Amino acid sequence: MLWVGGAIGAGALLTACGGADDEEPTGSATGDSAKPRKGGTLRVGALGRAGAITRDPHGTQANESDYLILSLIYDTLTVPGTKPNIEPRLAASWKASDDLKTWRFTIAKGAKFHDGSAVTAEDIVFSLKRLRATPAGASRLPGIQEKNISAEGTDTVVLVSDYANAELPLLARLTTFVIPKGTTDKDIAKAPGTGPFKLDWFRGGNARLVRNDDWYGGDVYLDAIEVKIFESPQAMASALLADQIDVASNVGAVAARTAESRKDIQTVRRPNDMAMPIVMRTADGPFADAKVREALRLAVDREAMVKQVLSGYGTVANDILGTGDPAYDKSLPQRTRDLDKARELLKEAGFDTSKTYELYTTEDISGLAESATLFATQVREAGVKVKVVKQESGTFWDKTWLKGDLYTTYWGTNDSVVFFASKTMVSDSGQNEAGWKNETFDTAYEEAIGTAGAVERTALLKQLQRIEYDSSGYLLWGMADGIDLAGSAVHGLPTLPGYGRVQLEQAWLAR
């Protein structure tokens, strides 16, 4: 359903590891200076449902396990990074025309498929066109028509966007997997990739991958990675505690709390992983008045939400989506709880406090329904009566999403302010969750994505965030950390949020 993924641009957020106290365990999963050791097989558990398995790199991957396997075998043009939030991968460099419409990506030197053949611009064009032709193509390569994907010589791919778009390299992360030209749908599972690992076997969602010694992207330390599919985070945590796997990827806060007492288990916190905002409909209904929305933003106790809903594994947020963006505006005053002000605003707006309002939520991700319940309790203190209605996932996305007056949503790509603006806040955006229409915001957005200069762009993005902060339909109380658990021998794990966690090519084992 949801395309989660992304990266952050905050190097300062490199996480601390270890348990409840500050004492480091025997090693550190991330950011340590020890010299990497070559060899060993890393056993990684990742979430996935057996019935939702897909082998197609351009298919709809609901399983984190499938996506992990695919991204170790196949390379995308760019990948999420720490700072900046885009790093080169199969595309070594890129350059835009002055109008920011035509983008040229140059292929990395020495890039080869696992069968030994060199990667050409034709292969990339074929892959991007294949991606574009899927039903998800228009949202994965926004603004790029199929006919506007072409090769220039053997090592350059040209993409022409329908509109000026400074964010194109960012959009080329995550889904632009490259396969050899002419691969048929029937042979898709056998298509060789260009990535740091080669497929040894795949069966029922589990796979074994072996090192690609010819990888153009640098040294890979592990001999092999075994990916194990887990239906539930609980089972995955059990497997880690029983030493049946070395890494439990994205296992969540509950498991981390369970593992706190184990000194031989490292907790890797990846900040800005998941946003779970509350959507208040702005177009019509009881929350259409900006004062009412402001009142709710002042009625919520953010600290308590982070502490209780996320077990403390998260940070307080300030109603702006895209918290991991290097351009995220930290100078805006942090909203804190002010019940008096909230009551006053509600009164001014003539809000009917005798009525009970329904807040729709699902159990799609851990903590979401809990956030709704706690929110309802908190705003009651400001005199707003909210009843939480839990919906089955299918019903929610069909009936409530984009339509409801008050509901919870969630997003996994949190390293770009513009990403959210384009997807959910510009007046005519396809996923305008709150039905928000604001002409000043639209203008600011268009100017921002049409501006190449870093300084001007940052100023425009600040303006954009200010408007969002004041009047959008979102109440973003906090950001959940992504949490991986790892055995003590594991080093070099990524600390990026979202799908940045799949970058295991730097991982190594001290044993």
Add this chain to the structure above:
Amino acid sequence: MVEKARPTRAPVRLLARTGLVVVKRAVLLAVLLALVFGTVELLPGDAATAISERGESAADTEERRRLLGLDQPVLERFWDWMSGLPTGDLGTSARGEKVTDLLSTAFPNTLLLGGLALLLTALLSTVLGCWAALRPGGRVDRAVSGSATAVLALPEFVVAVALVLTLSLWTGWLPAVTIADADGTPASWEMLILPALALTIPQVGWNVRIVRAALADEARAPYVETAVLDGLPPHRVLTHHVLPGALPTITAGLATSTGMLLGGAVVVETIFNYPGVGSVLASAVTDRDSPVIAGVTALSGAVMSGVLLLADLVRDLTAGARR
């Protein structure tokens, strides 16, 4: 004349009756599959919306619908799917994987786990039931019957979690979860122990009570009393006179357990990450993936029918032998 004809006619009659039952069950299964398609249709959303990504336009989702054939009427889709069934074609999942591929290792894995649990249930409940029946009202009888009731009330997931904690995480004796190998089966046989036990324990509770009751009934039969009066030792009376008479009831009880074992497998497989059909089914329902749901239903239905048929035959044969 009549006496002589019996040996040749009986198998023929048995075969005819078996054939009739098979046909009846097949029709029942077809009705069940039609119900599956109909029910999925009634659920909110469909496979196209379930697998669509955020940001897709209504037209994109409509395109998915067309690619998945969901724009066809449900009857037509059902008929398409059914017509592939005789050739072993179970259709394609919403994400483009062959249903037979999704089930080719998962279903045998579930059968292995369920079969093992059934075998354990049969052994344990018969042995415990007989032990309790040896001295009705005695200490053993009270202990076995009492704990059977307690165990019967335990849901599988409670048993499963307790087993993981005690036999794996605290002691390290057994693997906590099942991890599949390159051939799709559990990597070691030890991984089967905990899930099999988690399925067996609640079912033993149920079946011990049936065995115990069936033995008590049978013990009141005149020929058993005769055997006792003849001075035969109690265990001989039990194994040679009481138990054979109680077999039809015990078999029927175990046959009922088969259904519950398959149902319980969904829960147990999740907790132990067992690579079986339970997780495939659960995710297929979430995705409104009719071909996958129907595939699982068809296979489980066939197995259930087979087991029930076998139980009927055993009952007929044992009952016939005693008549």
